[in-house]
Amino acid sequence: MxxxxxxxxxxxxxxxxxxxxxxxxxxxxxxxxxxxxxxxxxxxxxxxxxxxxxxxRAAGLNQITIRAGNWRPKITDSDEAVAHQGDARESLRHPLDRRNPDVLPIAFHPEDDPMEKHDHPTARQRLGDLEAGLGSAATMTFDDAEALRQLPGVQYVAGGIHENVRVHLDPSTGSGSPRATSRGDQKRWFTRMHGTDVMMPSIKRAWTFTSGRFFTEREQDRASQVVVLGQVVADKLFGPGAAPVGREVMLWNQTFEVIGVVTSATWVVQPAPGDDQFDAVYMPYTTTQRLLNLSKLNDITVTAESSGDISRLSREITKLLRIRHGIGDHEADDFTLITQATKALTTGGLPPSVARAVASNVAELEKVTLEQxxxxxxxxxxxxxxxxxxxxxxxxxxxxxxxxxxxxxxxxxxxxxxxxxxxxxxxxxxxxxxxxxxxxxxxxxxxxxxxxxxxxxxxxxxxxxxxxxxxxxxxxxxxxxxxxxxxxxxxxxxxxxxxxxxxxxxxxxx
Amino acid sequence: MIAVHDLAKQYHVGDHVVNALKGVTMSVGAAEFVTIVGPSGSGKSTFMHILGCLDRPTNGRYVLNGRDVSTLPPDELARVRNETIGFVFQGFNLLARTSALENVELPLLYTRQGVVRAAERRDRAMRALEAVGLTDRADHHPNQLSGGQQQRVAIARALVTQPSLLLADEPTGNLDSATSHEVMEIFARLSSDRGITIVVITHERDIAAYGTRIVDFRDGLVVSDRANEAREPARVG
Structure with missing residues (x-):
């Protein structure tokens, strides 16, 4: 210097x-x-x-979820949709049911809870996959997911199977004192089960792991009985502040090892009971398929590399899936595309049928709402x-x-x-x-x-x-x-x- | 040492063309002490500028130390000024708020090898100050020095690169006669002891008398060029 x-x-x-x-x-x-x-x-x-x-990221603006089954009125049916506007039952009807007005639409069926032991054929068995209603009309396959992965502009693809489950603490691991079973609602939690793909944490970028990790490719390939708990589930089962990783829980009378606890990474979204994200458990979809003897997917989640690309990508996906599923020009889709925009619309206080009509007919919808x-x-x-x-x-x-x-x-x-x-x-x-x-x-x-x-x-x-x-x-x-x-x-x-x-x-x- | 042939310089002042030099031919040998006299406007300053490589002639040739410098590009002329020529000006031209020593060091910042190292700079500047008898004033700033001392610092600065040619333009113009003679004594000594070629411009006859050769300029031409037999000048005071 x-x-x-x-x-x-x-x-x-x-x-x-x-x-x-x-x-x-x-x-x-x-x-x-x-x-x-x-x-x-x-x-x-x-x-x-x-x-x-x-x-x-927290809002998931670049996500498209493709659900099996279709509940939306077609554009060609719009007169009818307007005529029956406000009639939830009408709009909930599956397009295939519309030909016969006497058949009640099947929107949700209590038989779909796999926890229940049925002594009679379930809806799925009676009606076949397509007829079983939204989300459980298992028309989509792992191959569909693989095909979507090849589309340009696609970032991640994850197939999913979703069920409502009851999660128990495994009494044999010793965590349950004799009183544990008597105070049942503390040690048992009714929640959502997501059988999903290893890609999920990359899609849900607003996730963070309080402890442990997500399941690995290897565990997915082997259909291992491992489970990631949402923060809410972990708190309900083990109490706040506990360390559930390495402990065991029971689903469908099967033992699962807890490998991680996931919570929100942003203050915008807080874990809350019933929120479907953190009041939920995650396992490899292969495990779900093996245990529930399923071969199809309920939905496929796709993320776009750019959130501005959602409209184009939605069209591409629709085109591709219609071809893959062999759907003719005048037939209805057997799947439903859901973006954040359509979701925002349907929860925006509009009558559901109107919201759906808008969602299905307004092009470039995501240019409004959340993206806006x-x-x-x-x-x-x-x-x-x-x-x-x-x-x-x-x-x-x-x-x-x-x-x-x-x-x-x-x-x-x-x-x-x-x-x-x-x-x-x-x-x-x-x-x-x-x-x-x-x-x-x-x-x-x-x-x-x-x-x-x-x-x-x-x-x-x-x-x-x-x-x-x-x-x-x-x-x-x-x-x-x-x-x-x-x-x-x-x-x-x-x-x-x-x-x-x-x-x-x-x-x-x- | 210096050989000029038919040296001419034209200036354009507005629409006028001023012929400052109209064809000067002369040569100066090594260790000569030449004084140039002439009235203002005679072209002697222009001649000096060309000799000092500050300016280029419009016409004619200037050979310095066997090298034709009349057509060199500006950067080359700067090198020649730095290595071969030392300047002394009427107004001393010392940097204010800068010690005598640092003033003397100035030319050593622009040598062909770049900036000379600080220790060597200081060493060489001290030796130059010694030659003009001012070692005890090395740390003084110009405003703390008398006119004569300032001009001696300027001479030391001209000497620090050990040039073979020293050019002085009215070096005594701002000095009283006693100090004028002191300064001229220094030039005379440098010429005789060190064999430096010296060219001094003046309009005072007694100052010109220090030269071994006196050249008269008038209207851009040399009107007389004679050896000074009576070398010893008339002392004043």
Whole structure:
């Protein structure tokens, strides 16, 4: 450092800058404001980006769920749908049932609970997969899932089988004291079972594991009896704060090893009883297929690489599945596509039949609703970012002009010095380097001050406005780089002018 | 040392063409001490600038140390100035708020090898100050020095790269006569002891008398060029 300060170029620069101390400091101030704004801008932008991403992920905007079975009225049936609007039973009817109005639609059947021991044929056995109603009309296969995986724009694909189950603590593992069974509702929990794919944690990006892990490819291949508990289930069975990993639970009178507990990674979604995500248990779909003797899937969850690609992807999926299932042009789909948008619509307080009619007929539906919400947020943060960018640009411009001004002043004041230096052997480039360096010293010093102010400002914004800010090392480096670049850019002209001075003319000026 | 042939220089001042030099031919040998006299506008300063490689002639040739420098590009001329030529100006042209020593070091920042190392710089600058008898003022800033001392610092600065040619443009113009003679004594000594070629411009006859050769300029031409037999000048005071 000492050596650096002693370097003649540095030494001369310091002497020259201290000559116009007030102007130098004021110019630095301009640059500092610009750099601080740049830094705050990037911090706010990155913070907003991060919180939007979190919410979008939590909302699952890039997800499409394809359920087996079809409950929606077809576009060609829209007259009928409007005529029967409000008639839930009518709209719930399976299209195949409509030909015979006397047959009651099958929407849900208590027989579908696999916990029940039936002494008579179940709905599935009586009606066959397709007839058994939404979700349990097992028309979709693992091969369908594999085919969807090949579509361009698809990120992840996971097949699923879903059932309602009762989860017990395994009395044999010793966890149950003699009183455990008597206080049944504490040690037994009626919840949702998802037989799913190892890909699921990648799809549910707003997941985090409080303990343990998700099941592995190997466990899926072997159809192992392992289970991941949702936070709610873990709390209900083992009590809050317990460590269930490694313990055993009973489903369908079978022993399962608990390998993990999953909860929400974002404050936007909180685990709650009945929420289908964290009041749930997860196991490999192969295990479900083996134990329940099933060969089909209830649904397939697909995520798009881009959430803006949902509409196109939905069409592609529909086309592909219709071909795979051999559905003719005038026949109804035997599956249902559900996106966040359609879900939001159906839970939006509209009569279900109207909601469904809208969902099935409005193209580009996800351009509205949730995605729009995300876009509004993004637009707000973008407005903020642009505003800060404008402030930063203006202050850097003003600071840059200040640098140009003070450097020009310095060149004028030191004309005879420039002449002398040239007379004793300085070349144009030596002179140029000297003045450029002086300009950069001002801007870099201003930049450093600006970084300090910018970091403090970012923390201040985060604290007072509750606005997430992220100051990355890269943005600090970038801000400093911008400051230096401003110095070089605005110092260039005066330095060039100094280097082009005629030594004779310069010497004559005193 | 110096050989100029039919040297001419034209300036354009607005629409006017000023012929500052109209064909000067002369040569200066090594270790010669030449004084150039002439009224203002006689072209002597222009001649000096061309000799000092600060300017290029419009016409004619200038051979310095056997090398034609009349058409060299600016960066090459800067090298020649740094290595071969030392300048002394009427106004001293010392950097303010900079010690005498650092002022003397200045040419060593621009050598062909780049910036000379600090220790060597200091060493060479001290030796140059010694030659003008100012070692005890090395740390003084110009505003703490008398005019004569300032001009001696300037001479030390001209000497620090050990040039073979020293050019002085009215070096005594800002000095009283006593200090003028001190300064001229230094030039005379440098010429005789070190064999440096010295060219001094002046309009004072008694200062010109220090030269071993006196050249008269008028209207851009040499009107007289004679050896100075009576080398010892008339002392004043």
């Amino acid at each position: 000492q050596k650096f300060l002693r370097h003649p170029v540095v030494d001369t620069a310091i002497k020259a800058l201290s000559r116009n101390r007030l102007q130098t400091v004021l110019t630095m101030l301009g640059i500092a404001v610009g750099v601080a704004t740049v830094l705050a801008m990037m911090a706010v932008g990155a913070g907003a980006q991060r919180s939007i991403e979190q919410q979008v 919400l995300a876009m509004t947020m993004e637009r707000a943060s973008r407005t903020m970012t642009w505003l800060l960018a404008a402030v930063a640009a203006v202050s850097l411009l003003v600071g840059g002009i200040g640098i140009m001004n003070i450097t020009l002043l310095s060149v004028t004041e030191r004309t005879s010095e420039i002449g002398l230096r040239m007379a004793v052997g300085a070349r144009g480039k030596d002179v140029m380097r000297q003045f450029l360096f002086e300009a950069v010293v001002i801007s870099a010093a201003g930049g450093l001050a600006g970084i300090v102010v910018g970091v403090i400002a970012s923390i201040g914004i985060a604290r007072t406005l509750q606005w997430a800010t992220v100051v990355s090392p890269l943005s600090v480096v970038l801000a400093f780089g911008i400051a230096t670049a401003v110095g070089v850019f605005f110092g260039w002209y005066p330095a060039r002018r100094a280097s082009k001075l005629d030594p004779i003319v310069a010497l004559r000026r005193d």
